[in-house]
Amino acid sequence: MARVVVLGSSNTDMTVHLPRLPAAGETLLGGSFLSGPGGKGANQAVAARRAGSVVVFLSAVGDDRLGHDAIDRYRREDIDVSKVMIVPHVASGVALIFVNDAGENMIGVASGANAHLDPAAIDRLPDSVFDQGGVLLAGLEVRLETVAHAVRRAHRAGLRVILNPAPADLRLLDSEILRFVDILTPNHVEVQALTGRPSRDDDPDSLRLAAEELLARGVGAVVVTNGKAGCLVVSRNASGATCQAIPAFPVEVVDTVGAGDAFNGALATAIAEGRPLDESAVWAAAAAALAVTQAGAQTALADRTAIDRLAATYSHPGHSG
Template sequence: MSARIGVVGSNMVDLVTYIDRMPAAGETLAAPSFSMGHGGKGANQAVAAARLGGEVLLVSRVGDDLFGGGTIRNLRDIGIDVTHVRAVPGAQSGVAPIFVEPSGENRILIVKGANEHLLPADVDAAAADLATCGLILLQLEIPLETVYHVIDWAAARGIPVLLNPAPAVPELDVSRILGATFLAPNQTELGILSGLPAETREQAEAAARTLVARGVRQVIVTLGAEGALLVTAEGPARHVPAVPVRPVDTSGAGDAFLGAFAQHYASHGDTLAAMRWGALYAADSITRQGTQKAFAGEAEFAAFREALGGG
């Protein structure tokens, strides 16, 4: 299996406001601080994998506004192949206003912008390069038809696909994603897709099993402070605990987990080991503010693991 990772997905500009609390309706509050950064689930996962030494190809669309060129330069500087990251004439870049509370918990809105213009034809134009990848990552900040097209295209060629159904939408047709190797929701997304509560680990396992019963091959549920859960049709669920740290900002933690998972899985093909690697990387990421700028490089991540005792 090739260790190269393909990401077909979104990019955003993160507009992060650090707050003491959310205002009530009609209320105006002063906030302690604000920052801007590069984000978007597709780009975040690509950046996490690349910072860990992964060879990453991104297929994405940016606006032809003041953010677009900066987004492409940022990705290129990190070492991501941006051959298929292009500006859409007349479109605005996607943005994500993020509100972070003192606990590190966050609330996020997204405006998809140019990401809505990433179409199946764009995937076909990148097909020769995507065919060299050993794993393809997808999310739902791009059109559903594009997501379905990539899954069908990859399945026909035997290329594993990980679909992160974020943000989850009731319109997602589960019957059209069965070609994916992994479905990786968080608990909220799992609840939306299954129609069942998924607030506890036991509920999450039960909800994931309903998706497996419908033909989903492997469900990886990210559980926040509870770690992650792997549910398949074979045997009991497997739990990977979270790494305890003091959170500063949980924005992008799920993307850190999945990008690190992809980098490890593409290199080694071991699902549980990749989940443990992802849990470590996500824990490290939430000790700093921001999303992509909180993602450690190889040396910094090695130092984090060493501080934990070589984990």
């Protein structure tokens, strides 16, 4: 089986469904409430496991009910949680989420124990975490210096490195870690934040130019996720850069929370299995499409059989230079 090491956050999501997203200072009444497991790292770990990978999760939770419940859930998913830190006297992470009738969302996060996952925690990990090969999938809901430390260690050990720069952190551009990243997976908002280049979700050319700017900083390839418009796969070839647009699978959108995490977990699995990047991105897009058809984050993540079934309906477009 493919092997994916996931470094990232563990939160409890508390979601309120409203007819529309509230404006600043506005209170909206009504809507349903849902509480469940979340955090981009945890979502990606569950997504990769359901997609068929052996998953090792590197994260931190508080020594509280939310933290212990989260670890129990990951164990039930057959995820290796032996390296998850339990931080005493600190609350576990929580995300507060609004979702409107169109499936759009806005999210605020209290990091809690996630902020205590430091570079020293990476140093304490045994070599076996990295020496067994596969893919490191990391996100930025934990400290950047911790991610940088893990990326360097994974690179030295020969793992492929996928970095999901969510939330976008401009300090990435001042560090050297981008040159150790094989695949960077920003969404259309994050790629604009990282490059300062105006880019619109309805303008693939602007997204491609922003992705090429990140390639110039040493990243191996950039996959820009773009919601209902699909994704762009931008990578180097002998004559410069190549770009492939992958349309989204047509589905009925219920809730977009966790779609990007579904994409990243499935992408990491496919890359760990040795599939080409464009084929991996199609498969990941199928996983993301399935995730938006149900409410919640981890509860909506699809298994391998469902991903295979939807991905088989895809017709590959051509590449562009």
